[in-house]
Amino acid sequence: xxxxxxxxxxxxxxxxxxxxxxxxxxxxxxxxxxxxxxxxxxxxxxxxxxxxxxxxxxxxxxxxxxxxxxxxxxxxxxxxxxxxxxxxxxxxxxxxxxxxxxxxxxxxxxxxxxxxxxxxxxxxxxxxxxxxxxxxxxxxxxxxxxxxxxxxxxxxxxxxxxxxxxxxxxxxxxxxxxxxxxxxxxxxxxxxxxxxxxxxxxxxxxxxxxxxxxxxxxxxxxxxxxxxxxxxxxxxxxxxxxxxxxxxxxxxxxxxxxxxxxxxxxxxxxxxxxxxxxxxxxxxxxxxxxxxxxxxxxxxxxxxxxxxxxxxxxxxxxxxxxxxxxxxxxxxxxxxxxxxxxxxxxxxxxxxxxxxxxxxxxxxxxxxxxxxxxxxxxxxxxxxxxxxxxxxxxxxxxxxxxxxxxxxxxxxxxxxxxxxxxxxxxxxxxxxxxxxxxxxxxxxxxxx
Numbered sequence: 001x002x003x004x005x006x007x008x009x010x011x012x013x014x015x016x017x018x019x020x021x022x023x024x025x026x027x028x029x030x031x032x033x034x035x036x037x038x039x040x041x042x043x044x045x046x047x048x049x050x051x052x053x054x055x056x057x058x059x060x061x062x063x064x065x066x067x068x069x070x071x072x073x074x075x076x077x078x079x080x081x082x083x084x085x086x087x088x089x090x091x092x093x094x095x096x097x098x099x100x101x102x103x104x105x106x107x108x109x110x111x112x113x114x115x116x117x118x119x120x121x122x123x124x125x126x127x128x129x130x131x132x133x134x135x136x137x138x139x140x141x142x143x144x145x146x147x148x149x150x151x152x153x154x155x156x157x158x159x160x161x162x163x164x165x166x167x168x169x170x171x172x173x174x175x176x177x178x179x180x181x182x183x184x185x186x187x188x189x190x191x192x193x194x195x196x197x198x199x200x201x202x203x204x205x206x207x208x209x210x211x212x213x214x215x216x217x218x219x220x221x222x223x224x225x226x227x228x229x230x231x232x233x234x235x236x237x238x239x240x241x242x243x244x245x246x247x248x249x250x251x252x253x254x255x256x257x258x259x260x261x262x263x264x265x266x267x268x269x270x271x272x273x274x275x276x277x278x279x280x281x282x283x284x285x286x287x288x289x290x291x292x293x294x295x296x297x298x299x300x301x302x303x304x305x306x307x308x309x310x311x312x313x314x315x316x317x318x319x320x321x322x323x324x325x326x327x328x329x330x331x332x333x334x335x336x337x338x339x340x341x342x343x344x345x346x347x348x349x350x351x352x353x354x355x356x357x358x359x360x361x362x363x364x365x366x367x368x369x370x371x372x373x374x375x376x377x378x379x380x381x382x383x384x385x386x387x388x389x390x391x392x393x394x395x396x397x398x399x400x401x402x403x404x405x406x407x408x409x410x411x412x413x414x415x416x417x418x419x420x421x422x423x424x425x426x427x428x429x430x431x432x433x434x435x436x437x438x439x440x441x442x443x444x445x446x447x448x
Contacts, residue, residue: 006314013294014318016160017151018287023160025279027167031174032276033341035192038178040269040344042189044261045126047272048116051250051257053133056104057141058250060097062243063090064144066235068290069297069376071152073443076301080153085225087149089232090239094145098138105134116258125189132193139200146207151294153219158210166203170195230446238444241381245388252392252421259404260414267411270350273341274415277330277355278362284326285366288319289373296377305438312374312433316367323366331359354415361419367426371433379444380436387428396421 028050035042067090074083104112109131113123147159173184173195180186187194215221260271292315299308330337338352372384399420403413 003314006311007318010288010291010295010311010315010318013154013156014287014291014315016156017290018284018322020156020160020163021283021286023164023167025283027170028279029276030171031192031195032272034175035178035189038189040265040342040347041121041125043269043272043342043347044265045122045129045189046192047268047275048113048122048257048261049126049130049133050272050275051254052112052116052130053137055247055250055254056101056134056137057144058246059243060094060101060141060239061144061246062241063094063097063235063239064141064148065242065246065293065376066090066148066238066381067145068148068152069293069379070234070238070444071149072154072294072297072377073301073379075153076298077303077443079301080219081225082231083149083152084219084221084223085228086231086235087145087221088225089228089235090145090148091142092227093232093235093239094142098142101141102135102138105131105138109134116254116261128190129193132190132197136193136197136200139197139204143200143204143207146204146211149211150215151290152297154294154298156291156294158214162203162206162210165206166199169202170199173198228446234444234446238379238381241385242376245381245385248385248388248392252396255397256400256414256418259400260411263404263410266344266346267350269342269344269347270354271411271414273338273347273351274354274358276341277334277337277351278358282362282365282369284319284322285362285369288315288322288366289369291315292370292373293376296374300378300438300441301443305441308377308441309374309438312371312377315373316370316430319366319370320363323363324360327359327362330355334359350411354411357412357415358419361423364419364423364426367430368422371426371429374433375429375436378436378438378441380432383432384429387425387432391421391425391428395424 032043032046035046067087070086071083074080074086110123110127113126113130143162147162150156150158174192176182176184177187177191177194178189185191212222257271261268292312295311295315296308299305299311334352334355335348338348338355341351342348375381375384396417399417400414403409403417407413409416
């Protein structure tokens with residue numbers, strides 16, 4: 001009965017996060033299917049733009065991740081004034097970051113596409129869309145800090161509701177603005193960019209309303225705390241390490257995409273379709289990883305380190321079960337699923353093959369997310385940063401180059417390199433988790 005108690009608590013936190021991430025993933029999938037009718041070139045534009053946005057998000061996502069685990073520890077310790085103070089410090093930083101992102105979109109979108117090695121037709125088709133994606137990211141990165149706070153106090157349902165509302169708006173407007181339905185202007189691919197921007201704006205507005213509304217009743221969030229340079233430095237330090245961890249992985253994926261771009265339009269489109277489908281595997285990995293951060297962080301805050309360790313283990317077990325079930329579905333129906341994205345037979349066949357190869361290998365990506373979530377909960381951000389940097393640059397990028405450019409294994413070579421990297425990273429993080437003496441873990445504090 002004890003295990004069901006643990007699993008029930010985990011599912012109450014994980015399932016709303018799972019639905020939230022599922023909504024985001026489904027939104028990306030539906031949007032890709034809708035714009036996919038515009039042709040393989042447009043699929044390629046969306047794929048390249050997604051990778052660029054992933055890198056932009058990764059650079060600054062550490063601020064939201066750090067608030068997630070710091071607030072979880074503060075919540076567990078009953079020190080929510082400290083958690084509120086840290087959240088405001090993070091918001092102060094992220095507002096400046098958002099301004100930089102928006103300026104980059106305004107002035108450098110075309111140049112960024114050119115730096116990817118994209119061909120002139122892709123640059124011409126995608127520069128406006130990418131500019132709008134930058135504007136949307138400027139708003140989304142602010143929302144991510146609020147979501148970190150909501151999840152830190154264990155309110156994953158609020159994040160779920162906000163994500164669903166914002167993403168439903170994106171889906172509806174993508175269809176309406178891309179094809180001129182419902183008396184909306186027919187804008188083509190830029191219409192999909194406007195849809196994402198509007199959805200992010202609505203999501204941020206709801207985050208603000210919740211933080212200063214219902215959350216104020218529980219935690220007095222409208223009472224501005226005094227600025228604290230020590231806490232600001234802590235946010236910068238922890239956010240920097242987690243951001244560098246995410247960025248090292250995202251920039252290596254960016255290089256991975258550049259290798260695939262040079263294989264031609266069909267491999268690029270198939271790669272984007274396969275990544276979109278495999279993101280359904282990343283979805284439970286992210287959800288259970290986030291849950292591990294919440295539960296481990298809160299138990300550390302309560303001064304129960306061994307219970308924190310057990311919560312991380314139970315979360316990893318449940319998450320792995322989800323990935324096994326999902327991988328089985330992807331393995332059996334890969335061709336049918338790929339066919340939903342594109343009518344191009346060559347693209348669909350290659351995408352289905354990549355999905356089948358990856359169906360169970362994605363479990364290792366799950367291990368990475370589950371145990372990285374646990375390590376974030378105890379504040380072991382330095383190891384996460386070092387492991388990501390080392391394996392991204394000494395393994396993933398060189399292997400991709402060798403498999404694609406030296407051995408000429410094409411898209412399959414690129415994906416074998418990807419999963420070799422994820423396997424090594426997942427195992428490294430898992431070993432670190434179980435070699436850590438949780439009895440020695442302390443609450444993360446700002447230095448004087």
